[in-house]
Amino acid sequence: MTSARRPARPAYSAYPARPSWAGRNYLLLTGAAVVSGLGSSGALVAGAFAVLAAGGSATDVGLVAAARTVPLVVFVLIGGALADRLPRHRVMVAANTLNCLSQGLFAVLVLTGTARVWQMALLAALGGTGQAFFSPAAEGMVMASVSGSSSGRAFAVFRMGMNGANILGTGLGGALVAAVGPGWVLAADAGAFAVAAGLRAFLDVRAVPVRPGGAGLLADLRDGWREVAGRRWLWAIVVQFSVVNAVIAAAETVYGPLVARERLGGPQPWGLALAAFGAGTVLGGLLMTRWAPRRLLLAGMAGVLPLALPSAALAVPVATPVLVAVMLVTGVSVEVFSVAWMSALHQEIPEEKFSRVSSYDWLGSLALVPVATALAGPAQDAVGRPAALWGCSAVVLALTLAVLCVPDVRRLTRRTEPVVAAAGGPGDAVSQDPGAAEQGAAGRGPAVHGTGGPLR
Incomplete structure (x- = not known):
């Protein structure tokens, strides 16, 4: 008796193939950025309306926004130095946790009708502090989660997801503020930060080299x-x-x-x-x-x-x-x-x-x-x-x-090719090979995103 011949596997899949460069860390980082982007962009709309609903003026809206920006400017250098001394994924998770707690408390105050402008400004400042530590730690991590020739494409796809989440989150935030009020949108943002922290906690950092602590924060900043x-x-x-x-x-x-x-x-x-x-x-x-x-x-x-x-x-x-x-x-x-x-x-x-x-x-x-x-x-x-x-x-x-x-x-x-600093210092380490292949940036090993500022 001859055994039945097994049918050949179809040459296509019901689902699109995942790019070979989109590994576990890349997917976790991209998923976390999309989730937190959805929440944060909606919260920007909700925060302004929460101030107005509490009896604040347009000036108060500006003051609450400034309260977030000031600690971001003040602490961002310290955040960068710490992120080069500590495991970067832990800094990111800790910053997400701080943002989750501050937004959660913000939501409770708004939902209970007890929010005051000074309280909202203080909580916004805590959120800005978290961002100051998160951003330098996260910068470049997506780029380092893929190999050399794919890094530019991977970052572009990451940015597409993040920008798409911001667009969708802003639209949803406005609609939800009108439908259920700003407090529930702020609560959703707190939940988004919790989910993002959980995803980033599962990053595989076994290949990350141990970095020396250095002589101190000031020396690291210099x-x-x-x-x-x-x-x-x-x-x-x-x-x-x-x-x-x-x-x-x-x-x-x-x-x-x-x-x-x-x-x-x-x-x-x-x-x-x-x-x-x-x-x-x-x-x-x-x-x-x-x-x-x-x-x-x-x-x-x-x-x-x-x-x-x-x-x-x-x-x-x-x-x-x-x-x-x-x-x-x-x-x-x-x-x-x-x-x-x-x-x-x-x-x-x-x-x-x-x-x-x-x-x-x-x-x-x-x-x-x-x-x-x-x-x-x-x-x-x-x-x-x-x-x-x-x-x-x-x-x-x-x-x-x-x-x-x-x-x-x-x-x-x-x-x-790896970077080789010229004798004149790091500023001269510039490739001038006109025949270099048009491929992605060289992988520098595991590093741990964010493009600085409103436009980057």
Whole structure:
């Protein structure tokens, strides 16, 4: 008797194949970022309405927002130094836990009707403190969870998921605030932080090399500063974005809503423009999964130039369809820069110093934003809103063109060989091999995301 022949396995699967580079750590990190992004973007809407529901004014809303930003600026350098001394995944889990507790208490106060503005400001400050320790520890971890030639594509996919979660979370947050109130949205955010902490706790860190503790926090911070100051391309772009982020934040958070109210017909056109920007970031991430530019920072700086367009469009002001198109293009360009920038950092910065360098990047990205938003009103009163907006565009263009004059920015090349510092210091460790393969950034071994600041 002949045995029945087993049917051949079909050549297709009912489910799409997982990319070979999407390992366990990558999936955990991406899942955690999507979950926390959904919660946090909804909580931004809920927090503002919670302040107003408690009897606060527009000024109180701004004060609560500032209460979150100030500790983020104050503690981010310490967070970076600690993340290079301690296991980074534990710093991330601890920061997520602090955010979960602060948002949970915030939700309880709002749901019980006992919230006061000072209490909400204090809890927002605790959330900012958690973010200050989380961001440097998380920076680059996604990049290091995949091997060299896939790192750029992996980061682009990660950014797509994160940006998509932010878009969906903002829309859901607004709808849920209207349906059930801000307290339940804040409670959902606390739950999202708990889930994210749980996912990150399961990261496999057995291959992470043990890092020496160093001589102390201050010594570590000085060492991190030397890493930044010794690389011309790095400090030039950090200085550039300290100003670029500030003027764009002023244009889009202060001038944009005013132009929409007075010239475009109300908040709906501005909301549509912001949604187009979010859609552009997703499209930009999709582009960067297919494109791996060899001249990383040259391509990144080309992506920065369109950031001058939204301010110019508001200065005219253009019709709503044109503004929407401008914001869509800007969203795409932001992602081109973000992926190129993270690929460059991942390639050039030693793993054991990555969080310290990242903390200086975050500090530069955030430090001037409160100053610029505070001065936006007086600047408008002094020169008029159109002139102020044209000035924002001019600043973005001038600084970007100035950075393009830095030779290291134009020459830094994607490579797969390990970084070798030149005799002149870390700033000269720039690949100039015109024949380097157009592949992803070199894997630097397990490191532990975040792109600094509002745009990165």
